[in-house]
Amino acid sequence: MQLPTQTVDYKDLKGRVIIVTGAGQGIGKFYCDYIAAQGAIPVIAEISDKGAEVAKDIQANGAEALYVRTDVGDEGSTKACAEAVLKKYGRIDGLVNNAAMFRNLSHKPFWDLDLDEWNRTLQVNVTGPLLMARAVAPTMKERKWGRIINISSGVQSIGYPNFIHYVTSKSAVVGMTRSMARELGPWNITVNTFWPARTRTEIDNSDLSPDRHKAQIDLQCLKRETTPDDHSRVILFLLSDQSEWVNGHNIAADGGYKFL
Numbered sequence: 001m002q003l004p005t006q007t008v009d010y011k012d013l014k015g016r017v018i019i020v021t022g023a024g025q026g027i028g029k030f031y032c033d034y035i036a037a038q039g040a041i042p043v044i045a046e047i048s049d050k051g052a053e054v055a056k057d058i059q060a061n062g063a064e065a066l067y068v069r070t071d072v073g074d075e076g077s078t079k080a081c082a083e084a085v086l087k088k089y090g091r092i093d094g095l096v097n098n099a100a101m102f103r104n105l106s107h108k109p110f111w112d113l114d115l116d117e118w119n120r121t122l123q124v125n126v127t128g129p130l131l132m133a134r135a136v137a138p139t140m141k142e143r144k145w146g147r148i149i150n151i152s153s154g155v156q157s158i159g160y161p162n163f164i165h166y167v168t169s170k171s172a173v174v175g176m177t178r179s180m181a182r183e184l185g186p187w188n189i190t191v192n193t194f195w196p197a198r199t200r201t202e203i204d205n206s207d208l209s210p211d212r213h214k215a216q217i218d219l220q221c222l223k224r225e226t227t228p229d230d231h232s233r234v235i236l237f238l239l240s241d242q243s244e245w246v247n248g249h250n251i252a253a254d255g256g257y258k259f260l
């Protein structure tokens with residue numbers, strides 16, 4: 001696949017090293033393509049070997065990319081990821097905490113939900129961003145610059161039936177972001193939450209029925225389907241120098257669907 005043509009040139013992003021977790025497929029893959037197209041280096045920190053394909057694809061376009069097999073829910077793995085990146089590039093400028101248990105989760109009333117599934121969801125979706133941030137914070141603090149973006153979801157504000165493990169995890173990310181922003185601000189490191197609207201990617205979207213899809217567009221101010229490109233452009237802004245004064249916020253790209 002060709003890297004996207006971009007109309008905005010974030011010159012400051014050139015050469016910066018950005019870790020994107022869970023970028024082996026879906027929206028995270030788009031973030032990496034956009035990052036690479038700016039001359040920055042995306043690191044695909046992904047539990048599945050699909051991450052290697054994403055890196056190869058980007059390299060085939062003449063850009064730099066690195067795949068590091070990572071389980072964000074495991075502290076040893078997140079530390080090893082940061083070490084591998086520092087060994088290769090000597091810097092980590094940004095982190096997009098995008099990995100999540102999402103598509104394969106069961107949909108059940110909370111009283112029937114298996115506690116193992118609840119625990120694993122929180123481990124990956126909440127402890128994961130914490131561990132990744134802990135792994136990269138020391139080098140960002142040393143260099144007195146950094147960007148951390150924690151990916152949440154619109155469900156955190158409105159709830160969603162039979163999906164309490166996911167909704168709880170995505171709500172926790174919002175509070176975590178605000179605390180991290182307060183702790184890391186003195187080192188010029190910003191931390192924001194970004195949440196994509198429901199977005200179709202190359203992955204099975206059978207849960208997004210045509211009716212539900214239409215209902216979403218009907219509720220948006222802008223009447224077209226949300227695409228991964230809509231999100232990627234905001235991610236670039238949040239990673240760049242241009243977003244310097246945006247910190248601790250909960251930001252969405254949804255064409256005006258839910259106002260928080």
Ligand SMILES: NC(=O)c1ccc[n+]([C@@H]2O[C@H](COP(=O)([O-])OP(=O)(O)OC[C@H]3O[C@@H](n4cnc5c(N)ncnc54)[C@H](O)[C@@H]3O)[C@@H](O)[C@H]2O)c1
Binds near residue numbers: 101103199203
């Ligand atoms: N697609 C949407 O409509 C939508 C809407 C709102 C929010 N989001 C959020 O955006 C993000 C990306 O969504 P998506 O649709 O591309 O998801 P996806 O399920 O297609 O991709 C998630 C990726 O995370 C990886 N992953 C899972 N567990 C991991 C672990 N322990 N360590 C490392 N990687 C792991 C998976 O292998 C997969 O590649 C998620 O955080 C999701 O919650 C998505």
